[in-house]
Structure formats: C-alpha cells, structure tokens
Amino acid sequence: MFGWEFPPHILGGLGTASYGLTKGMHANGNLDITFVIPKPWGDEEKGFANIIGACNTPVAWRDVSWDYVNQRIGKVMDPQTYFDLRDHIYADFNYMRLNDLGCIEFSGRYPDNLVEEINNYSIVAGVIARTVPCDIIHAHDWLTYPAGIHAKNVTGKPLVIHVHASEFDRSRGKPNPTVFAIEKDGMNNADHIITVSNLTRKTVIENYGIDPAKVTTVHNAVIPLDEETLNLKRTETKDKVITFLGRITMQKGPEYFVEAAAKVLKKDKNVRFVMAGGGDMEKDMIRLAAKRNIADRFHFTGFLRGKEVYQMFRDSDVYVMPSVSEPFGISPLEAMEMGVPSIISKQSGCAEILDNVIKTDYWDVDAMADAMHSIISNKALYNTLRDRGIEEIHGITWEKAGKKVIDIYNKVIESRQ
Amino acid sequence: MKSVCFYFKIHQPFRLKRYRFFDIGNDHYYFDDFANDEIITRVAQQSYIPMTETLIQMVENSNREFKCSLSISGTAIEQLQLYVPEYIDLLKKLADTGCLEILAGTYSHSLSSLEDPEEFMREVKQHSDLIKRLFGLTPKVFANTELIYDDEIATLIAAMGYKVILTEGAKHILGWKSPDYVYSAISAPDVKLLLTNDKLADDIARNFNNTAWDEYPLTADKYVDWIASLPENEQVVNLYLSMDTFGTFLPKDTGIFEFMKALPYFGKEKGVAFTTPSEVTAKLKPVDALSVAFPISDIDEARDVSAWKGNELQNEALGKLYGVAERVSLCQDRRLKQDWEYLQSSDHFYYMSTKNMADGASHAAFSPYDSPFAAFTNYMNVLADFLVRVEEQYPENIDNEELNSLLLTIRNQASEINELNKEVKNLRNNILNADDSTNAPKEELVEIAEKDDVEAPAPKKRGRKPAAKTTAKKSKK
Numbered sequence: 001m002f003g004w005e006f007p008p009h010i011l012g013g014l015g016t017a018s019y020g021l022t023k024g025m026h027a028n029g030n031l032d033i034t035f036v037i038p039k040p041w042g043d044e045e046k047g048f049a050n051i052i053g054a055c056n057t058p059v060a061w062r063d064v065s066w067d068y069v070n071q072r073i074g075k076v077m078d079p080q081t082y083f084d085l086r087d088h089i090y091a092d093f094n095y096m097r098l099n100d101l102g103c104i105e106f107s108g109r110y111p112d113n114l115v116e117e118i119n120n121y122s123i124v125a126g127v128i129a130r131t132v133p134c135d136i137i138h139a140h141d142w143l144t145y146p147a148g149i150h151a152k153n154v155t156g157k158p159l160v161i162h163v164h165a166s167e168f169d170r171s172r173g174k175p176n177p178t179v180f181a182i183e184k185d186g187m188n189n190a191d192h193i194i195t196v197s198n199l200t201r202k203t204v205i206e207n208y209g210i211d212p213a214k215v216t217t218v219h220n221a222v223i224p225l226d227e228e229t230l231n232l233k234r235t236e237t238k239d240k241v242i243t244f245l246g247r248i249t250m251q252k253g254p255e256y257f258v259e260a261a262a263k264v265l266k267k268d269k270n271v272r273f274v275m276a277g278g279g280d281m282e283k284d285m286i287r288l289a290a291k292r293n294i295a296d297r298f299h300f301t302g303f304l305r306g307k308e309v310y311q312m313f314r315d316s317d318v319y320v321m322p323s324v325s326e327p328f329g330i331s332p333l334e335a336m337e338m339g340v341p342s343i344i345s346k347q348s349g350c351a352e353i354l355d356n357v358i359k360t361d362y363w364d365v366d367a368m369a370d371a372m373h374s375i376i377s378n379k380a381l382y383n384t385l386r387d388r389g390i391e392e393i394h395g396i397t398w399e400k401a402g403k404k405v406i407d408i409y410n411k412v413i414e415s416r417q
Numbered sequence: 418m419k420s421v422c423f424y425f426k427i428h429q430p431f432r433l434k435r436y437r438f439f440d441i442g443n444d445h446y447y448f449d450d451f452a453n454d455e456i457i458t459r460v461a462q463q464s465y466i467p468m469t470e471t472l473i474q475m476v477e478n479s480n481r482e483f484k485c486s487l488s489i490s491g492t493a494i495e496q497l498q499l500y501v502p503e504y505i506d507l508l509k510k511l512a513d514t515g516c517l518e519i520l521a522g523t524y525s526h527s528l529s530s531l532e533d534p535e536e537f538m539r540e541v542k543q544h545s546d547l548i549k550r551l552f553g554l555t556p557k558v559f560a561n562t563e564l565i566y567d568d569e570i571a572t573l574i575a576a577m578g579y580k581v582i583l584t585e586g587a588k589h590i591l592g593w594k595s596p597d598y599v600y601s602a603i604s605a606p607d608v609k610l611l612l613t614n615d616k617l618a619d620d621i622a623r624n625f626n627n628t629a630w631d632e633y634p635l636t637a638d639k640y641v642d643w644i645a646s647l648p649e650n651e652q653v654v655n656l657y658l659s660m661d662t663f664g665t666f667l668p669k670d671t672g673i674f675e676f677m678k679a680l681p682y683f684g685k686e687k688g689v690a691f692t693t694p695s696e697v698t699a700k701l702k703p704v705d706a707l708s709v710a711f712p713i714s715d716i717d718e719a720r721d722v723s724a725w726k727g728n729e730l731q732n733e734a735l736g737k738l739y740g741v742a743e744r745v746s747l748c749q750d751r752r753l754k755q756d757w758e759y760l761q762s763s764d765h766f767y768y769m770s771t772k773n774m775a776d777g778a779s780h781a782a783f784s785p786y787d788s789p790f791a792a793f794t795n796y797m798n799v800l801a802d803f804l805v806r807v808e809e810q811y812p813e814n815i816d817n818e819e820l821n822s823l824l825l826t827i828r829n830q831a832s833e834i835n836e837l838n839k840e841v842k843n844l845r846n847n848i849l850n851a852d853d854s855t856n857a858p859k860e861e862l863v864e865i866a867e868k869d870d871v872e873a874p875a876p877k878k879r880g881r882k883p884a885a886k887t888t889a890k891k892s893k894k
Contacts, residue, residue, distance in 0.1 A: 263439060264438075266439065267438060267439055267441075355788075358788070358790050358791070358794075359787065359788065366437050366439075367437075369437070369438070369439070370437045370438050370794060370798070371790075371794060373438040374438065374790075374793070374794035374797060374798070377438075377797075377801075378733065378793070378794075378797055379733070380729045380730050380732070380733030380734075380793075381730060381733075381790065381793055381794070381797075383729055384728060384729050384730055384771070384790075385790070388771070
C-alpha cells in the first residue's frame with residue numbers, strides 16, 4: 001500500500017482514512033500489509049501493518065554497518081529491512097541528492113517541489129516493490145499513483161487505486177493540468193478504482209472518462225475515539241459555539257459559513273463562531289468577517305492538531321461543513337461521535353450515508369443559517385441529533401469498509417487468472 | 418343481511434411555506450399557497466371530483482339504496498372553498514340525495530384529543546357547525562383524526578353527546594375478536610364503537626392494482642362474495658378509505674370507478690346492503706365492551722400514535738404549541754385564531770417522524786420536506802413567530818397559574834350567572850303563578866339580574882390589569 005500521510009502526523013483527512021482503512025482490513029484477518037509513507041516519525045501505531053519509510057529506503061549502495069543503521073533509523077524501521085532493501089537497488093541514483101544511507105530525503109508534506117517529491121517516491125517504490133512480495137498494490141490518492149504504476153510494472157501484480165479526492169474537487173472545477181495528468185494516468189493503469197463516495201465515483205467516470213465497471217464506491221468510516229478523547233471536559237462558555245473546522249480553502253466553502261454566521265448574528269447575539277484550521281483563504285475570511293461587522297463574535301484559531309481538534313469539537317454546539325465539493329469528509333463523523341450535531345452540504349460524499357445530520361446546499365446560506373439557529377435554540381433538535389448521531393456513527397466501522405476493499409481485491413485477482 | 422359502511426376520508430393541511438428564522442417577527446404569513454393550491458386542485462381533479470360523481474351515480478342507479486359516509490376536515494373544506502369551489506357544490510349534491518352521512522371530527526385534523534381536551538371539544542364543535550352550515554347535516558357519528566381513540570377520548574366524545582364512534586380495528590386491541598361487530602366503549606357504556614376492517618379495505622386500497630397479489634384481479638362480484646360469505650353473525654363491515662385512493666393511488670384506468678359502480682348491483686343480488694353508520698348502529702346492539710388503555714390510530718404498522726408523538730422533536734413541537742392553548746382561547750384576533758387552527762394539523766408532526774424502514778417511506782412520500790429535521794426547523798420557526806404574536810396579546814409574565822385562576826373565576830362566574838338566571842326565572846314564574854299582587858319583589862329581582870350583568874365583564878378587565886401592571890414595571894426598569 002502506498003500512502004502519503006499517516007497519523008499522528010497528518011495534514012488532512014487522507015492520513016486518517018488510510019490509517020482507518022488499513023486497520024479495518026487488518027481486523028478482517030489473513031492479510032499482510034506493508035504501508036509505504038514518505039517519512040515516518042517513529043510514533044506511528046504499529047502491529048497491523050509493516051510501515052516502510054521512503055526516506056529510509058536506499059536507492060544507492062552505501063557501505064554502512066548494522067550498528068550505524070540501527071543508530072540512525074532504528075527507532076523507525078528494523079535495520080534488517082534496510083539491508084533487504086539495499087539488496088534490491090535496481091539502478092544507480094548517485095547523481096541525486098542522497099544522504100549518508102543512500103536515501104532520498106522526503107518532507108512528507110506538500111512542499112513546493114511536490115511533483116519532484118512524487119517522482120522520487122516512485123523511484124523508491126521500485127526498490128520496495130522488488131523487495132517486498134505482494135499480491136496486490138493499493139495506492140492512496142494521486143501523490144502515490146506514479147509509485148503504484150511503477151510497482152505494478154515491476155511486479156506485474158494488479159493495481160488498485162483509491163481516490164480520496166480528485167483535482168476537480170480541490171480546484172472547484174478548474175483542474176491543474178499536471179495533477180490531472182497524473183490522476184488520469186493512474187486511473188488508466190489501475191485494474192480497479194475505489195472511490196470514497198458516489199459523488200467522487202461520478203467525477204471519476206464523467207471527468208476522467210473511466211469505464212464505470214472499473215469504479216466502486218467504498219464509503220469511509222470513522223475510527224472509534226478513545227475514552228480520553230470522549231471524556232474531554234468542555235470549556236464552559238456563556239455563548240453557544242458554532243464551528244467550522246478544516247482547511248480554509250476554496251473547496252471547503254468557508255465564505256458561506258461566514259455569510260451564514262452574519263445572518264444568525266443579526267438575530268441572536270449570544271452565539272460565537274469559530275473558524276478552525278489554516279489555509280490560503282484565511283486572510284480573505286478574516287477580511288470578510290470584518291466587512292460583515294461580526295469580527296467580535298467570529299474567531300480564528302489557526303491550524304489545530306491532534307487533541308486540539310477534539311477539544312474544539314467538545315467546545316462546540318454545532319459543527320458545520322459547507323464544502324462546495326467534498327469527496328467524503330470525515331470530520332462530521334468525528335463531530336457526531338463527539339456528540340456535536342452537524343450541518344453538512346449536500347455536495348459532500350458523507351451526506352450519502354448520514355441520516356442524522358442537517359443537509360443543505362452549500363450555497364444556500366439562508367438554509368444553513370436557519371439550521372444553525374434551529375439547533376442552538378431548540379433543545380429537542382439538539383438532543384435528537386446528538387443522541388441519534390452517536391448511535392449512527394457507531395454503526396459505521398472501518399471493518400465493514402475494509403471487508404468491501406478485500407472483496408474488491410479478491411475480485412481483481414480472480415479476474416486476472 | 419349484512420351491512421357495509423363506506424367511509425371516505427378527505428383531508429388536506431395548510432402546508433407551511435419555507436420560513437426562515439430571520440422571518441420571525443417580520444413575516445406573519447406562514448402558508449405555501451402555491452403548493453396548497455396545486456395539490457388540492459390536482460387531487461380534486463384526479464380523485465375527489467370523479468369519485469364523488471361516481472358516488473352520485475351509484476346512489477341514483479340503485480334507487481338510493483347505496484349509502485356512504487364522509488369524514489372531511491375543516492381545513493380541507495376551507496381549501497376546497499378557496500381553490501375548487503365547484504367540488505363543494507358537488508358534495509352538496511351528494512348530501513342532498515340523503516344517502517350521505519357526514520361524520521364529526523376535528524376541524525384541523527389535529528391531535529387535540531391527545532393534548533388538550535378543551536381545545537378538542539372546541540374544535541369538534543367548530544367542525545360540526547361548519548358541516549351544518551354548509552350541508553345542512555348534523556354529524557352524529559364521530560371519527561377522530563386518523564381514528565385516534567382510547568378510553569379517555571371516548572368519555573370526551575360521549576360528553577359532547579355523540580353516541581357512535583368509528584375507530585381502528587387494531588389487531589393488538591381485538592386479538593381474536595372480529596372487527597365486524599358493534600362494540601361499546603368500556604369507559605362510556607352508552608357509546609357504540611364501529612371498527613374498521615383493514616383487511617377488506619386494503620384489498621381495495623393496496624391490492625386492487627397489485628398484479629402480484631394472488632387474488633388479482635379483484636372484481637366487484639368476488640369482493641361482494643367475500644363479504645357475503647363472512648360468518649353469519651358478523652353484521653357490519655366498516656371500510657375506511659382515503660378518498661384520494663380512488664383516482665390518485667388507483668388511477669382511473671385501473672377500472673376502480675367501474676368496480677365501485679358495480680358494487681351495489683352485486684350487493685343487491687347477494688344480500689349485502691351499503692349503508693350509513695347511524696342506520697347500522699340503530700339496528701344493532703353491542704356484543705362486548707372494548708377497553709383501549711393506550712391510544713390507537715389507523716396510521717403506520719404499529720397502529721398507535723407514534724407517527725406523531727414518536728420522537729423528542731414531535732413532543733417538543735406539540736408541547737410548545739399546546740402550551741399556549743389557553744392564551745389563544747382568550748384571544749379575539751381572528752387571524753391568530755385561524756393560524757392556531759392550521760398549525761394544529763397533525764400533518765406537520767407527521768413530517769417530523771424519524772421512523773425508518775417501511776413506515777419511513779410513507780412518511781417521506783407525503784412530506785414536503787427533505788428530512789424530519791427540516792420539517793421540525795421550519796415548523797418551530799413558524800411557531801416561534803406565532804408564540805410572539807400570542808405573547809403580544811397575553812404576555813408570558815402572567816404565569817399560567819394566575820391565568821388559570823382567572824379563567825376559573827370567569828368560568829365559575831359564567832355558571833354562577835346561569836344558575837342565578839335560572840333562579841330568577843323560577844322566582845319570576847313563582848311570582849307570576851302567585852297572582853301578581855305587588856310589583857315590589859319584581860323590581861328587586863330585576864336589580865339582581867342587572868347586578869349580574871355588570872359583574873360578568875368585570876373579571877375580564879381584571880384579567881388584563883395585572884398584565885398591564887407587570888409590563889409597566891418592566892419598562893420602568
């Protein structure tokens with residue numbers, strides 16, 4: 001499996017989803033999973049998958065001792081794996097910028113030279129594919145498609161790609177041609193494509209011209225939160241808190257949240273709005289809130305990480321996700337599990353499976369404001385959404401999603417024989 | 418000779434328009450005129466009009482031997498008067514044949530029988546007044562909103578003077594008993610109960626057009642045969658059907674109208690009479706008393722009231738609505754009263770049901786909303802505005818207890834006045850009888866009567882005074 005992010009070092013939903021799915025598949029049993037990520041930190045959860053870091057995989061021979069390797073990367077990877085990988089270097093990459101172990105450095109984030117990093121990742125994938133025996137290759141999102149294709153060419157095993165998001169979602173319909181090309185290439189080479197919602201499936205079929213028979217939807221699930229998170233104490237506030245949580249980018253529709261907030265505040269002054277997260281539209285949103293004259297009741301938190309996210313949920317009365325186009329959107333599920341009633345846009349993938357949320361069109365600011373007001377002013381609605389929401393989320397497990405993915409594997413392998 | 422009673426139900430609610438919270442306090446008109454017009458006009462054209470014409474023909478062709486009954490809500494009548502007035506004329510024509518019995522019910526098809534007995538009685542009276550005014554008929558048989566019934570409701574209905582109630586032949590109440598007898602209410606022994614036969618009604622409503630059904634196609638011959646071959650003691654079959662079943666759910670080209678037209682002929686042949694509930698209950702004696710501890714209805718699989726009172730949202734909305742019932746009953750504002758009426762329609766609560774599975778589908782099919790949450794939000798916004806208007810008339814800071822005591826004194830005074838008037842009358846009669854010798858006592862009596870008249874409006878004034886005082890205090894602060 002090729003992924004880009006892995007908890008706890010995550011930048012978006014991709015890491016959480018890859019992690020949950022892998023864990024869910026492991027729970028179904030009888031499966032050895034090797035998970036490749038650009039840069040492991042050593043504090044990733046182990047046990048259900050063997051994690052290999054691309055930044056620790058040698059692509060050029062270096063004569064190093066076992067002890068040296070152990071001292072350098074021992075906390076992240078078993079040194080033996082390093083030597084196994086070293087035995088499978090397939091070309092001379094000494095012309096590249098390499099470190100003392102003969103590895104390429106990765107940031108594991110989304111740097112400016114992202115395309116170069118993706119390319120390097122695929123070089124590394126060649127080494128890994130030669131080392132680790134496998135029956136199927138699974139690539140998560142466009143960043144890893146080239147690596148997946150490379151591994152498929154090396155091993156001849158079927159490739160399944162997992163579309164967590166497409167360029168059409170990220171760019172509101174104005175795709176970057178480079179990214180589009182990588183995605184299209186990945187889809188063409190894939191033996192099967194898994195999408196996280198029917199919405200994404202439709203995009204894949206219509207915008208990338210893929211045969212519908214090759215595309216299956218497996219809805220995401222949510223990892224049950226631990227006791228500690230669920231028992232977080234609420235910070236007592238006098239006012240009701242309505243929260244937007246996510247990257248502040250065009251895709252997430254933050255401006256509709258601000259507009260709806262302005263409508264609610266015109267009627268009800270005892271509400272505070274929080275926009276949690278970072279992104280390229282943050283400044284615009286601060287400006288917009290000021291322009292609507294609600295800055296005294298509209299707060300920005302900056303990027304939240306780990307526990308801060310759940311504390312934010314705990315302190316919220318309503319969670320809003322007004323995404324213009326959301327392939328799936330896992331955060332409303334987390335909010336619901338924390339007992340926070342959610343409002344989501346009909347244009348998000350998770351709307352396909354959730355019942356106990358309020359769904360509005362992302363552009364329907366009136367409806368969104370109305371729903372916000374209704375939840376904070378009607379205890380009965382709040383309670384119903386909270387209690388039924390928790391119940392509903394408990395029925396959505398990664399194990400079920402993992403089962404579906406395994407079924408797809410079996411089908412793909414069978415059709416090859 | 419077996420009797421079959423057809424009951425046709427007509428109801429349409431005043432659907433609410435999309436009403437956002439920022440409209441609260443600004444916009445006092447709540448209804449979606451376009452949808453209401455469109456729906457009732459369509460249903461009337463497809464169903465009500467052709468069906469009623471069919472019924473008139475059936476009456477005429479059978480020498481007035483075919484009879485049936487109608488349960489129509491006040492809101493439906495109002496909408497028909499507004500949008501399809503020709504249908505009211507058609508109904509009058511049917512009523513004038515003398516072969517139509519109109520049942521009593523709640524004016525707005527409401528849940529008041531479960532929530533507020535006084536409002537319930539007021540609604541029933543308003544409904545029967547409307548029927549009397551329009552059709553010149555006084556309803557004698559009672560059919561509650563979706564046949565909601567329990568022992569308590571029976572006593573209320575009995576108190577209003579109705580002797581016959583139609584209700585649901587719910588399996589969990591009847592057990593092994595058959596619905597095809599006349600029963601009596603355990604809490605009101607004088608009241609006769611008629612129970613619907615769901616199986617035979619569903620054979621028309623659901624199976625007539627169902628090709629997968631093993632008895633398909635259903636013919637009038639066969640259907641009347643089934644009724645005629647019921648055990649000899651089973652004397653009355655009550656078929657409660659929504660009028661829009663005919664023409665809407667069973668379109669004209671299924672032959673449903675021809676099926677209906679053929680019924681009286683076969684009835685005559687096989688000794689089955691189509692009659693009215695009043696006629697049936699006049700002849701038959703109750704075989705047993707039925708006890709219904711928890712309310713039943715003809716809605717959903719469970720045949721209980723969970724379709725309207727099944728979740729917290731519905732209970733909240735109902736609680737808020739009926740919380741102001743007393744205040745509204747004191748109001749004189751006609752528009753406020755009208756809105757009060759329309760907001761009570763059970764449909765609003767039906768849309769808020771969060772049941773899934775089989776029932777959920779039929780809830781969703783009738784709902785103008787995306788989800789029960791949207792239905793709740795919209796209704797609560799409207800209700801919030803309505804409550805503000807009630808508040809303006811009767812501020813909330815006179816608490817209900819105070820109001821209750823005032824209401825009590827007013828009511829007591831009314832009955833006191835009645836009693837005193839009676840006494841005056843008696844005394845007057847005595848005096849007349851006692852061969853008027855002196856004028857003096859008479860004058861005294863007149864004085865007393867006058868005093869009463871003066872006293873009567875006084876409590877009302879008192880009722881408003883505290884309100885004025887408290888608001889004055891507030892503004893000072």
